[in-house]
Amino acid sequence: MPAMLTDVFRGHPIHLPHSHQPDFTSLRELPDSYSWTPKDDILFAAAPSPPTAVETIPLIDLDHPDAANQIGHACRTWGAFQIANHGVPLSLLQDVEFLTESLFGLPVKRKLKAARSETGVSGYGVARIASFFNKQMWSEGFTITGSPLNDFRKLWPQDHLNYCDIVEEYEERMKKLASKLMWLALNSLGVTEEDVEWARLTSDLSWAQAALQLNHYPVCPEPDRAMGLAAHTDSTLLTILYQNNTAGLQVFRDDLGWITVPPVPGSLVVNVGDLFHILSNGLFKSVLHRARVNQTRARLSVAFLWGPQSDIKISPVPKLVSPLESPLYRSVTWREYLQTKATHFNKALSMIRNHREE
Ligand SMILES: C=C1C[C@]23C[C@H]1CC[C@H]2[C@@]12CCC[C@@](C)(C(=O)O1)[C@H]2[C@@H]3C(=O)O
Numbered sequence: 270m271p272a273m274l275t276d277v278f279r280g281h282p283i284h285l286p287h288s289h290q291p292d293f294t295s296l297r298e299l300p301d302s303y304s305w306t307p308k309d310d311i312l313f314a315a316a317p318s319p320p321t322a323v324e325t326i327p328l329i330d331l332d333h334p335d336a337a338n339q340i341g342h343a344c345r346t347w348g349a350f351q352i353a354n355h356g357v358p359l360s361l362l363q364d365v366e367f368l369t370e371s372l373f374g375l376p377v378k379r380k381l382k383a384a385r386s387e388t389g390v391s392g393y394g395v396a397r398i399a400s401f402f403n404k405q406m407w408s409e410g411f412t413i414t415g416s417p418l419n420d421f422r423k424l425w426p427q428d429h430l431n432y433c434d435i436v437e438e439y440e441e442r443m444k445k446l447a448s449k450l451m452w453l454a455l456n457s458l459g460v461t462e463e464d465v466e467w468a469r470l471t472s473d474l475s476w477a478q479a480a481l482q483l484n485h486y487p488v489c490p491e492p493d494r495a496m497g498l499a500a501h502t503d504s505t506l507l508t509i510l511y512q513n514n515t516a517g518l519q520v521f522r523d524d525l526g527w528i529t530v531p532p533v534p535g536s537l538v539v540n541v542g543d544l545f546h547i548l549s550n551g552l553f554k555s556v557l558h559r560a561r562v563n564q565t566r567a568r569l570s571v572a573f574l575w576g577p578q579s580d581i582k583i584s585p586v587p588k589l590v591s592p593l594e595s596p597l598y599r600s601v602t603w604r605e606y607l608q609t610k611a612t613h614f615n616k617a618l619s620m621i622r623n624h625r626e627e
Pocket residue numbers: 274390396397398399412480482501502503504505574607610
């Protein structure tokens with residue numbers, strides 16, 4: 270039995286007030302506990318981009334002969350890009366959106382039957398990073414890892430099997446897409462399968478695993494003061510994100526501030542996560558991102574958070590480390606990294622950084 274994500278937080282309980290979640294629909298005013306200021310998140314007010322900002326992450330056509338280089342370039346500059354012609358059927362994206370919409374549309378009492386436990390990964394609740402902030406986020410989430418059967422049975426006593434099929438098919442497609450993207454990006458650096466033995470593309474991909482995070486951002490009475498999902502990087506190799514046709518995702522660039530990622534129907538957003546940053550010896554940027562909310566339309570997103578089996582040691586590819594220097598990071602498993610992140614949040618990367626002798 271391969272090491273699974275399901276038990277990574279066993280020794281790292283979080284205490285979050287799931288059951289105090291307000292009924293978002295009934296609020297006319299933003300409660301103080303949901304009102305963010307720069308002191309709650311230092312980047313809260315950093316240079317918000319106008320909605321029509323000329324620059325945003327590139328949209329890459331996977332059928333383009335130069336796709337690998339474009340992906341490599343996007344990973345080095347933005348740490349994010351969108352993809353078209355990715356091969357995932359539109360009908361499957363619609364099915365997943367429909368599933369997400371019906372899940373969050375269930376009565377709160379029903380959703381709480383599948384509440385995430387304090388030491389668990391799967392289930393309904395606020396995002397795990399909520400414990401690092403004083404203010405609450407204007408969103409609800411549902412995390413799936415391993416089979417969704419048990420949780421889905423609680424949510425939909427009648428037709429959970431249909432929903433399980435959708436998740437299974439989506440994860441299957443995403444898994445293949447994610448490994449293809451990872452290898453396009455690595456190939457652009459001259460890295461081949463001999464350089465990263467554990468991640469062979471030719472195998473059945475059983476070295477990988479994933480979690481699916483469904484997010485719902487309800488309509489918000491005062492969106493400028495609220496935060497849908499606070500700024501974070503993903504602890505993954507790559508994350509593939511589907512967003513419905515409502516803008517809200519923003520990525521951070523040191524030189525530009527927060528940049529909105531406009532929804533492009535049928536396309537998917539790809540984020541470089543912390544593990545890919547480590548593997549690439551810092552060449553690829555794990556992108557800081559967040560989700561804002563709005564006053565007129567509810568927003569949905571589905572993140573496929575993808576990484577290696579929990580006990581595989583990830584370290585910078587030797588080819589990417591210059592001969593006179595030591596690797597930027599020491600080796601770390603996904604399990605160790607998630608546990609470090611669960612305690613130290615945005616300090617996690619620097620904690621596994623090798624300190625160079627000057
Ligand atoms: C496999 C993962 C990745 C997790 C933890 C665990 C399960 C849930 C993921 C998320 C999903 C929402 C944002 C995030 C920041 C969060 O709070 O929970 C993610 C986190 C991470 O990327 O660190």
